Structure formats: C-alpha cells, structure tokens
Amino acid sequence: MTGEITDGPAATEALGARIAAGLEPGQVVLVSGDLGAGKTTLIRGACRALGVTEVVSSPTFTIGRRYSGRVAVSHLDLYRLDDFGAEDPGLLDDYLTADAVIFVEWPQRVAGELLGDDAIEVVLRVTLSHAGGDRREVLLTPAA
Ligand code: ADP
Numbered sequence: 001m002t003g004e005i006t007d008g009p010a011a012t013e014a015l016g017a018r019i020a021a022g023l024e025p026g027q028v029v030l031v032s033g034d035l036g037a038g039k040t041t042l043i044r045g046a047c048r049a050l051g052v053t054e055v056v057s058s059p060t061f062t063i064g065r066r067y068s069g070r071v072a073v074s075h076l077d078l079y080r081l082d083d084f085g086a087e088d089p090g091l092l093d094d095y096l097t098a099d100a101v102i103f104v105e106w107p108q109r110v111a112g113e114l115l116g117d118d119a120i121e122v123v124l125r126v127t128l129s130h131a132g133g134d135r136r137e138v139l140l141t142p143a144a
C-alpha cells in the first residue's frame, strides 16, 4: 500500500492521471471514501489522462456512464444502487466490459459479485479520506 496527501482538487486529479497511465482495458479501479472525499475528482483526472473530454461528474440519474477517450472508459457510482434495481443481475453489464478501463465509486455496495466476467480484473483499490480543509489522504492498494 502507498499513500499520499493531496492539497486540493488539482492534486487529486493529477494523481488520478498518474494512475491512469498504467491502466489498460479490462482493468478495474475501485474508488472508496466518504461523500466529498474526492472520488469523482480523482476519476476525472484519470479520464482526462485517458483522453476523455466529456464532463466527468458522478452519475446521478443512472448507475454509470461510459465515456470515449483514447480507450473506452466506464464510470460507475453504486451509491444509489438500490434505487436502480440492484436485483437486476444484468444491471452493470453495459459497464463491466473488457474493452473499457473501469472506475467504480462505492464498490462496497456490491459484495462479491461485481466481477463475474473473467475478462475484467480489479487491479487497484483507491481509498480517499478527508485530512482537514482541502487535504485528502489517498491510499493506493494494488490488487494482489
Ligand atoms: P466524491 O466523489 O468522493 O463524493 P467529489 O470528487 O465529487 O467527491 O467532490 C470532492 C469535493 O471536494 C469537490 O468539491 C472538490 O473540489 C473538493 N476538494 C477539496 N480539496 C480536494 C482534494 N484535495 N481532492 C479532491 N477534492 C477536493
């Protein structure tokens, strides 16, 4: 595990960009942390580095969004999973695809069954937490 403190949104976006540099389609990054901790900010930085020019904000009226950069990017936010029909087994299928780099906010909302598909794998867990003011602690745990 490695950790660092960012001192504002730009620094968290920059960290996201550094993370993105090592990512390939089919790889999943799980991004945890309280509301406002900076999950979407980090993913925005990663998306920019992957060539995404669309607005990157937390998906509000859907469980996820897909962007097209130099690669396809899926961005899931499972915070309101129950509202969107967690019982539907195919709910996440459009996002968890091997052709996309995949970021998941609130991954703990789905216990084990997030990755049924062998073609995609979790490669990194990112945990953000408030560290006073605009400071955020960001912990990076590569998947074993
Ligand atoms: P989350 O997706 O975790 O709910 P967001 O990324 O949407 O969080 O929001 C984080 C908020 O905190 C933004 O308004 C952002 O500008 C602000 N902020 C302040 N300092 C930081 C920081 N160091 N890293 C990330 N966001 C920060």
Ligand code: MG
Binding pocket: 039, 040, 058, 077, 105
């Ligand atoms: Mg968010």
